[in-house]
Amino acid sequence: MNAPNAMDLIDKRILRIVQNDATLSIREIATRVGLSQTACWKRLQRLDASGVIKRRIALLDPLKLGLGLTAFVSVQVGDHSGKAIARFAAEIAAMEEVMECYRMAGDVDYGLRVVVPDAAAFDIFYKRLIETIPLKNVTSRFALENVKCETAFPIDCRC
Numbered sequence: 331m332n333a334p335n336a337m338d339l340i341d342k343r344i345l346r347i348v349q350n351d352a353t354l355s356i357r358e359i360a361t362r363v364g365l366s367q368t369a370c371w372k373r374l375q376r377l378d379a380s381g382v383i384k385r386r387i388a389l390l391d392p393l394k395l396g397l398g399l400t401a402f403v404s405v406q407v408g409d410h411s412g413k414a415i416a417r418f419a420a421e422i423a424a425m426e427e428v429m430e431c432y433r434m435a436g437d438v439d440y441g442l443r444v445v446v447p448d449a450a451a452f453d454i455f456y457k458r459l460i461e462t463i464p465l466k467n468v469t470s471r472f473a474l475e476n477v478k479c480e481t482a483f484p485i486d487c488r489c
Contacts, residue, residue, distance in 0.1 A: 337382070340365065342487035344373055345382065349482045352386040389481060397445045399472065401452055403459075404438040406467040414463065421462040427455050438469075 337345075343363045347354065360370035377383045392398070407418060415433070422431045422442070430443040446452045452470070460468060 337377075339487050341373055341377060342485050344370065345377065346482070346485050346487060348374070348383070348386070349485075392445055396447050399446050399448055399452055400476070401442075401444045401446070402471045402473070403442040403444055404434075404467075404469045404471075405440040405442065405459075405465055406437075407439045408464050408466045410439070418463055425455070425458070427451075438467075 340363050344359060347359050347362055356367050356371050356374070359374070360367045363370065365373070374383070392400070407414065418440070419431075419433075422428050422440075427444050427446050428442050429445050430441075432441045433439065434441050444452070444455060446455055452472075456468070456470070459465075
């Protein structure tokens with residue numbers, strides 16, 4: 331079940347449903363995909379156990395939480411050794427302002443999405459970031475407007 335090809339169309343339909351609303355009951359999901367509640371529950375359990383479903387969460391509105399500034403930070407590191415990469419990853423994982431971190435191919439080593447209340451909070455974050463490990467270059471870009479933010483993956487189930 332680890333390979334995406336091991337999922338059938340019903341599994342994919344279930345995933346499309348739960349990634350858009352994880353609060354639905356097993357009964358509602360089963361009805362939507364044409365299964366019994368037991369069969370649907372077993373499929374969900376299998377998808378959970380295989381790691382396809384990583385976790386079920388609530389999505390919050392950052393603005394209503396006072397988190398009005400989103401920054402996209404590009405980082406170039408000087409040291410590309412395994413030890414340095416592991417240290418950087420551990421430091422970034424401990425920073426709660428970092429919502430996402432990707433190790434990149436191309437002209438930057440890491441791409442971060444950082445969410446903070448305002449510019450002053452970003453400055454505090456930035457100073458902490460550059461003090462963690464030696465960095466070659468850090469470039470920040472600030473979002474002016476969120477045009478699209480989607481958490482649901484485009485699962486092709488031909489349904």
